[in-house]
Amino acid sequence: MKAIEIRNKYLEYFKSKGHAVIPSAPLIPENDPSVLFTTAGMQPLVPYLLGEKHPEGTRLTDYQKCLRTNDIDEVGDNRHLTYFEMLGNWSLGDYFKEEAVAMSFEFLTKVLNIPVEKLSVTCFAGDEDCPKDTVTAECWEKMGIPKERIYFYGKDDNWWIAGETGPCGSDTEMFYDTGKPACGQNCQPSCDCGKYVEIWNNVFMEYFKHEDGTYTKLKQQNVDTGLGIERMAMLLQGKETPFDIELFKPVMDKLKELAKNDEIESRRIVAEHMRASIMLIADGGRPSNVDRGYILRRLIRRMTRHLNKLQIDLNELGNLIELNIEALKEMYPILLSKKDEIKEVIITEKDKFQKTLISGEKEFNKVMAKLKQEGKTTIESADIFRLYETFGFPPEVTKDVAAENGLTVNMDEVDKLFKEHQEKSKMGSDKKFKGGLAGTGEEETKYHTATHLLNAALKVTVSKDCHQKGSNITAERMRFDFSCDHKLTDEEKKKTEDLVNKWIQEELEVKFETMQKEEAVKSGAECMFIEKYPDEVTVYSIGTVSKEICGGPHVTNTKELGHFKIVKEEASSAGVRRIKAILE
Ligand code: SER
Numbered sequence: 001m002k003a004i005e006i007r008n009k010y011l012e013y014f015k016s017k018g019h020a021v022i023p024s025a026p027l028i029p030e031n032d033p034s035v036l037f038t039t040a041g042m043q044p045l046v047p048y049l050l051g052e053k054h055p056e057g058t059r060l061t062d063y064q065k066c067l068r069t070n071d072i073d074e075v076g077d078n079r080h081l082t083y084f085e086m087l088g089n090w091s092l093g094d095y096f097k098e099e100a101v102a103m104s105f106e107f108l109t110k111v112l113n114i115p116v117e118k119l120s121v122t123c124f125a126g127d128e129d130c131p132k133d134t135v136t137a138e139c140w141e142k143m144g145i146p147k148e149r150i151y152f153y154g155k156d157d158n159w160w161i162a163g164e165t166g167p168c169g170s171d172t173e174m175f176y177d178t179g180k181p182a183c184g185q186n187c188q189p190s191c192d193c194g195k196y197v198e199i200w201n202n203v204f205m206e207y208f209k210h211e212d213g214t215y216t217k218l219k220q221q222n223v224d225t226g227l228g229i230e231r232m233a234m235l236l237q238g239k240e241t242p243f244d245i246e247l248f249k250p251v252m253d254k255l256k257e258l259a260k261n262d263e264i265e266s267r268r269i270v271a272e273h274m275r276a277s278i279m280l281i282a283d284g285g286r287p288s289n290v291d292r293g294y295i296l297r298r299l300i301r302r303m304t305r306h307l308n309k310l311q312i313d314l315n316e317l318g319n320l321i322e323l324n325i326e327a328l329k330e331m332y333p334i335l336l337s338k339k340d341e342i343k344e345v346i347i348t349e350k351d352k353f354q355k356t357l358i359s360g361e362k363e364f365n366k367v368m369a370k371l372k373q374e375g376k377t378t379i380e381s382a383d384i385f386r387l388y389e390t391f392g393f394p395p396e397v398t399k400d401v402a403a404e405n406g407l408t409v410n411m412d413e414v415d416k417l418f419k420e421h422q423e424k425s426k427m428g429s430d431k432k433f434k435g436g437l438a439g440t441g442e443e444e445t446k447y448h449t450a451t452h453l454l455n456a457a458l459k460v461t462v463s464k465d466c467h468q469k470g471s472n473i474t475a476e477r478m479r480f481d482f483s484c485d486h487k488l489t490d491e492e493k494k495k496t497e498d499l500v501n502k503w504i505q506e507e508l509e510v511k512f513e514t515m516q517k518e519e520a521v522k523s524g525a526e527c528m529f530i531e532k533y534p535d536e537v538t539v540y541s542i543g544t545v546s547k548e549i550c551g552g553p554h555v556t557n558t559k560e561l562g563h564f565k566i567v568k569e570e571a572s573s574a575g576v577r578r579i580k581a582i583l584e
Pocket of ligand 1: 039040041042088160201202203224227
């Protein structure tokens with residue numbers, strides 16, 4: 001049975017049992033900066049588990065896109081995934097153990113037709129916080145699961161909470177017996193040998209765990225269930241790994257065909273990370289150096305590295321993404337309309353990283369050769385850090401490459417070195433504001449002064465609400481982003497150009513003085529990121545037309561600038577326009 005069929009059957013079944021089908025929440029949680037991604041179906045439902053009324057009622061079901069990053073390093077083996085889809089049904093103070101168990105059992109054995117003999121279940125063994133769950137065990141027995149296949153475990157196995165605090169409770173888990181031989185006399189669902197695969201978790205959410213570690217009862221008794229669709233599809237299709245099901249197979253096969261150096265782990269990593277990246281980008285994710293964006297960046301970087309390991313031409317990436325979307329489109333039709341966007345984001349990021357890799361790997365090999373010479377097997381933190389600082393080779397990549405080469409890394413000091421580095425670069429960026437654009441040449445200096453003139457001119461010719469949102473200067477041109485609610489008219493552009501040129505011709509003097517930040521703001525000096533400036537700032541003024549907090553450097557007189565010309569005006573982002581201009 002294909003994943004999409006499992007999903008459809010699931011939603012249909014729970015709909016027939018009075019559940020409202022609700023849409024999947026985005027992978028990037030709305031209005032919740034405290035978590036990186038949606039990791040479980042219950043996550044968007046927390047307020048309702050706590051007692052708020054859900055507009056759709058007390059019985060809900062959905063499929064939820066989930067991303068769990070804690071196992072990112074494990075991906076490549078035969079089971080771990082970062083992205084997966086979770087099917088779920090919820091009782092919000094409605095049915096409890098008996099009905100939940102009956103429905104799970106019926107769905108597994110009657111809808112999916114899994115033979116009862118294949119099923120084992122686990123229940124909570126009880127402790128000082130919550131009694132042994134004999135009720136659930138009896139329900140299972142009533143359904144036809146023999147006593148010997150009902151196991152009791154403690155909080156480590158049969159208790160569910162998302163994170164450290166919040167709604168939680170004992171759970172009952174269902175396991176599928178793959179038919180593999182038992183690993184020993186004591187082989188049971190809790191063991192890791194692969195004979196038993198967990199297929200579904202019913203959480204009886206009736207407690208709230210507080211920060212001090214104590215539990216109190218929730219207002220209502222809830223049921224929260226989760227069934228991973230890839231795993232279920234794998235079992236029903238009699239496959240060994242999720243990478244063998246239809247959602248991954250086309251990409252896995254294509255990778256095999258393209259690889260000059262085929263390694264199954266690398267193919268899995270590429271296929272898994274590509275799918276996760278596609279899903280994240282479709283939900284608005286973009287690579288960056290922080291939080292969510294950094295996870296996406298890591299996924300794309302790791303994928304790129306393993307494409308290299310497979311010796312696959314990176315120009316194939318676009319086709320691979322298309323193939324991947326093709327495999328996913330039935331489950332997520334939205335991907336089709338986002339195809340170009342997704343390709344562009346992944347390929348741009350890959351290009352950036354590939355450059356880093358080339359220089360970094362060379363250096364890494366040198367480090368390795370040196371270690372070998374010295375008969376050592378551990379890469380020291382100073383080297384890890386140097387690889388990053390000088391070659392942009394990220395520590396997680398060093399760790400990966402090290403492991404592939406049978407080396408270990410000494411991460412102990414790395415965190416400390418990174419903190420110091422962050423401090424330094426923070427100071428560096430303060431300095432940048434204070435001390436001007438590092439390495440600024442004569443041409444850049446001129447453009448820098450022209451930026452101030454343009455900033456001042458727009459306030460006269462377009463609107464006093466035009467404020468600088470960013471700028472980028474090279475020796476050849478300037479780019480200036482500013483807040484503005486409309487596309488500039490030709491007249492506005494002309495007027496702006498004329499005004500800047502008028503000021504240039506007026507041979508205005510450029511001066512600076514140092515003052516307290518507050519004082520500068522009071523004096524009406526323009527600035528972009530007030531909170532980022534140090535307490536003492538430099539204020540540059542150009543005649544009487546412009547006054548800005550700025551680190552310089554600037555020309556001393558506007559007559560040095562020559563002729564100012566706008567070459568392009570376009571949208572930059574919502575409410576922000578971008579001007580490209582040159583001095584000739
Ligand atoms: N919240 C539980 C889990 O993630 C059941 O859905 O396993």
